[in-house]
Amino acid sequence: MPADFALEEFLPYRLSVAANRTSRLFARRYSEEFGLSIPEWRVLAVVGRFGGLSASAVVERTAMDKVKVSRAVRALLARGLLAREGDAEDRRVQRLAMTAEGRAVHARILPLARGLEAELLAGTSVADRAALHRLLDALDRRLTEMGAGPGAEGPD
Amino acid sequence: MPADFALEEFLPYRLSVAANRTSRLFARRYSEEFGLSIPEWRVLAVVGRFGGLSASAVVERTAMDKVKVSRAVRALLARGLLAREGDAEDRRVQRLAMTAEGRAVHARILPLARGLEAELLAGTSVADRAALHRLLDALDRRLTEMGAGPGAEGPD
């Protein structure tokens, strides 16, 4: 059994390092400029795209834990970026919608997010980026087959 | 400002999801079969490869927080998988080495780690994997330029 194991080439390790450094960098920017945590920004992003979602629909779309979504929603409600309204047909469900202020913040944070992503990918080839997405797709499928629950988050 | 932002194609998000699902899956296995957390296994891995490291050298090699390394080391010492010995030249430094039992566990966990990684990558092309590593390299460099501290970890 070869003992020459190189942690620095081990995929789970590399992924973890890259994801965490990225998360922290983005978290810092979101937080500095908008006072949003990553879960909050994610919820805002999906509600911004698909209006009238329920919290559990957000859970599906973001792959975040339901507790984390619940907390993020509470924070966004408290800050007046989201509003919610009980569903008439199913009284367990609360539908989420952006407020005017929520839309404003969303519109301002989007370019920041896209800009950071572009900066991160600057200098990489289109082919490599395509391969990356293919591989991440494959990984997602594999993880599901291997019985890894959803769950999406590191430190915020 | 297009509002059609697709979170599910946003790189930081995808990275985070993939890394966290992977970490959790691996953590479960390491923990079930060896009672090791991911930080512990990482420390064991680097000490297994480079003997006689100091804790701060481990920090550099693993990109983990020094506090986390400190805790992982303590746990490994307590379980008798590592031993340490003060450096003669610099009395602040404690050099880490594997015990016989540490080597045994290391030897048994390695195939598990490699096997899981292989399973994760099953069905992906060599070219895509190469692209992935290229991209992760580029990302690391970019992150450093963009002022993201090291830091490596999500939930264990």
Add this chain to the structure above:
DNA sequence: GCACGCTAGTTACCGATGAAACCAAAGGCA
């Protein structure tokens, strides 16, 4: 009509995490 199980969402609890404070030992440097 009502007992049972299921889903939406929240709360409670506990372990993990990391920033910052801290201690001890080195290393300039005057």
Add this chain to the structure above:
DNA sequence: TGCCTTTGGTTTCATCGGTAACTAGCGTGC
């Protein structure tokens, strides 16, 4: 020598995250 900064490493503390337990409402079978 004495001071001041830096580094190795641990401890503290506030925060975050997830599992599990809980409440409320829906729906099915009988």
